[in-house]
Amino acid sequence: MNKALLLLNMGGPNNIGEVELFLRNMFADRNILPMNPYMRKFIANIIISKRLEDVKENYRLLGGKSPLPDLTAQLVTKLRERLSLPVYAAMRYVPPFADEALYRCQREGVEELILFPMYPQYSTTTTLSSVEDIEQRCAAMGYAPKITVIDPYYDDYDYIEICCEKIMEAMKGRETREYDLLLSAHGLPMSIIKAGDPYQNQIEGNVSAIKTYLASKEIVFHDIKLVYQSKVGSSAWLEPNLADVLRNPTHRKVLIYPLAFTIDNSETVFELDIEHREIAEKLKYEDFVVAKCMNDDEKFVQLIVDRVDACTV
Numbered sequence: 481m482n483k484a485l486l487l488l489n490m491g492g493p494n495n496i497g498e499v500e501l502f503l504r505n506m507f508a509d510r511n512i513l514p515m516n517p518y519m520r521k522f523i524a525n526i527i528i529s530k531r532l533e534d535v536k537e538n539y540r541l542l543g544g545k546s547p548l549p550d551l552t553a554q555l556v557t558k559l560r561e562r563l564s565l566p567v568y569a570a571m572r573y574v575p576p577f578a579d580e581a582l583y584r585c586q587r588e589g590v591e592e593l594i595l596f597p598m599y600p601q602y603s604t605t606t607t608l609s610s611v612e613d614i615e616q617r618c619a620a621m622g623y624a625p626k627i628t629v630i631d632p633y634y635d636d637y638d639y640i641e642i643c644c645e646k647i648m649e650a651m652k653g654r655e656t657r658e659y660d661l662l663l664s665a666h667g668l669p670m671s672i673i674k675a676g677d678p679y680q681n682q683i684e685g686n687v688s689a690i691k692t693y694l695a696s697k698e699i700v701f702h703d704i705k706l707v708y709q710s711k712v713g714s715s716a717w718l719e720p721n722l723a724d725v726l727r728n729p730t731h732r733k734v735l736i737y738p739l740a741f742t743i744d745n746s747e748t749v750f751e752l753d754i755e756h757r758e759i760a761e762k763l764k765y766e767d768f769v770v771a772k773c774m775n776d777d778e779k780f781v782q783l784i785v786d787r788v789d790a791c792t793v
């Protein structure tokens with residue numbers, strides 16, 4: 481069977497003009513704001529009118545765009561060198577939308593789409609949202625390929641090994657016993673968790689697996705804590721919130737590892753490395769280190785190749 485690989489992610493604005501499109505598409509997503517369409521539009525308009533200029537300013541500080549599209553393109557290039565099937569990025573809220581890949585796949589007679597979520601943990605707000613988007617676009621095009629979604633990999637040994645290598649790479653020889661390791665996951669509204677989203681359980685499984693791996697290598701941190709970042713709005717979200725933890729320091733040397741992203745984006749290079757660093761500097765932290773995501777790391781390329789190979793035997 482003719483197959484193609486699609487990497488699923490939400491995407492990031494490619495320029496300042498796309499910031500509004502990103503926010504409009506995100507808040508039009510029923511998986512992000514699960515409520516009736518009229519209410520969703522009302523809430524979306526409130527959030528966007530409040531946030532748009534601030535968010536644009538954040539992207540200006542990053543050079544006018546998110547780092548996510550270019551980093552994803554680099555990963556796609558490496559995967560194309562390693563795999564004998566077409567590889568595309570399919571973003572949910574900004575180009576390259578899934579359409580671009582799907583039209584090519586349809587034209588080239590691809591009969592099976594292998595969907596690799598760039599999210600290690602499953603959430604209705606991320607993986608399900610992207611999978612539904614692809615199903616709907618295929619239906620609209622009259623295209624009916626077999627769809628295979630790669631399972632969440634949050635507790636797979638090779639994924640955990642790369643997480644720990646990224647953590648140790650960021651430490652650059654610093655003494656781990658002197659540092660708190662903050663494993664920072666993107667937050668979610670409690671209402672979504674209470675409706676049955678498995679994200680929190682999978683995040684906790686990811687954290688346990690990292691702790692077990694580090695212990696097996698006799699790597700000891702002063703403390704290891706799970707925190708949640710990037711809260712939006714005033715409803716209850718998963719706790720503890722990273723900004724609150726940083727504002728109430730019990731220890732002033734920290735390393736932050738972004739747990740829910742595989743590709744660096746505005747939430748890592750801006751929110752963690754610029755905004756949260758400012759909090760730490762004001763409160764006289766002795767050291768504040770932010771680890772890199774996997775991006776196009778050779779071992780992450782290998783992990784994806786292995787998962788795809790397992791679907792193509």
Ligand SMILES: C=CC1=C(C)c2cc3[nH]c(cc4nc(cc5[nH]c(cc1n2)c(C)c5CCC(=O)O)C(CCC(=O)O)=C4C)c(C)c3C=C
Nearest residue numbers: 491492493535546548603605606666668712740745746747
């Ligand atoms: C209700 C709001 C949001 C939910 C739920 C949410 C879940 C969620 N998001 C990511 C990953 C990313 N989010 C990014 C940006 C971003 N996310 C929200 C809101 C929610 N996210 C907003 C408003 C924004 C825009 C920026 C901002 O306002 O700070 C990005 C960044 C992309 C980039 O530009 O580089 C990522 C990545 C996950 C993994 C997730 C649920 C688990």
Ligand SMILES: [Fe+2]
Nearest residue numbers: 490666710747
């Ligand atoms: Fe987000």
Ligand SMILES: [Fe+2]
Nearest residue numbers: 710711747751
């Ligand atoms: Fe944010």
